[in-house]
Amino acid sequence: MDLLEAGLSPEARENLFGDAAGNMLWSCRADPRFCYYAYLPQREGPLPVIVYLHGTGREYPSPVREELEAFGRRHGCCVLAPLFPGGITQPDGFNGYKLLREGGVCYDLALLEMLRELGERCPAAQTRQVFLYGHSGGGQFVNRFFFLHPHRLRGVCISAPGRPTFLDRTRPFYWGTQDWEAVFGGPIRMDLLRRVPVLLVVGSRERAFIGEAFCGQNRVERVQALHKNFLENGVPATLAILEGADHDSASRERTRRFCQWLEGTFGEEFLA
Numbered sequence: 001m002d003l004l005e006a007g008l009s010p011e012a013r014e015n016l017f018g019d020a021a022g023n024m025l026w027s028c029r030a031d032p033r034f035c036y037y038a039y040l041p042q043r044e045g046p047l048p049v050i051v052y053l054h055g056t057g058r059e060y061p062s063p064v065r066e067e068l069e070a071f072g073r074r075h076g077c078c079v080l081a082p083l084f085p086g087g088i089t090q091p092d093g094f095n096g097y098k099l100l101r102e103g104g105v106c107y108d109l110a111l112l113e114m115l116r117e118l119g120e121r122c123p124a125a126q127t128r129q130v131f132l133y134g135h136s137g138g139g140q141f142v143n144r145f146f147f148l149h150p151h152r153l154r155g156v157c158i159s160a161p162g163r164p165t166f167l168d169r170t171r172p173f174y175w176g177t178q179d180w181e182a183v184f185g186g187p188i189r190m191d192l193l194r195r196v197p198v199l200l201v202v203g204s205r206e207r208a209f210i211g212e213a214f215c216g217q218n219r220v221e222r223v224q225a226l227h228k229n230f231l232e233n234g235v236p237a238t239l240a241i242l243e244g245a246d247h248d249s250a251s252r253e254r255t256r257r258f259c260q261w262l263e264g265t266f267g268e269e270f271l272a
Contacts, residue, residue: 050078167230
């Protein structure tokens with residue numbers, strides 16, 4: 001028993017702590033190097049779960065979380081936002097989580113553990129299949145998690161990844177999937193990928209040069225190429241180009257576009 005909670009009546013506990021436990025940053029018990037923010041609506045279930053993956057800068061708290069929490073309050077959704085800090089395997093390293101695996105760390109499995117813990121805290125949460133959203137570096141994570149764990153996803157939003165992975169057996173990982181089995185230990189289940197609706201988002205002003213590559217020199221070109229690649233492989237993908245948006249200053253607009261897509265794609269089934 002927490003010493004500060006000993007002997008408290010329910011009324012006193014409510015007046016002291018309010019709903020802090022339903023709007024909390026928790027340590028991941030399976031790997032305390034990581035933590036996660038969890039918003040749990042005060043509703044009875046079943047409760048859909050939205051997972052948000054941060055970008056390289058790991059802004060926390062963020063306007064994205066605020067928008068998703070507001071959406072969760074309106075529609076009865078849980079929000080889970082993992083926090084994967086830099087410096088886990090290398091003192092100055094901060095990109096590893098985007099590739100899912102780094103130096104023996106499995107970031108994808110850490111997220112699945114967080115979902116398991118969320119399900120223990122809130123049995124009404126629909127943690128078996130979730131909605132996954134990530135921007136920039138988080139978009140890279142979502143892209144690859146989608147390929148690796150499509151059976152755990154109901155819908156996916158990939159926003160402005162700088163270095164996406166394509167369904168391309170002629171190119172090695174990370175650009176392609178030629179050696180996917182060697183990297184991750186199993187094949188990509190195309191039959192399952194084709195069942196998951198995908199939203200691809202990029203701002204019209206995201207045209208800064210980010211390197212020479214077969215898929216384009218800026219984020220707009222690369223997201224357009226990824227959209228084409230998904231459609232060619234039978235993945236149900238929608239492309240949204242946000243007019244006037246750049247990479248760093250349109251987080252609320254991107255998130256609202258994602259929420260609108262959820263409402264329009266899943267309708268009453270999702271938002272009952």
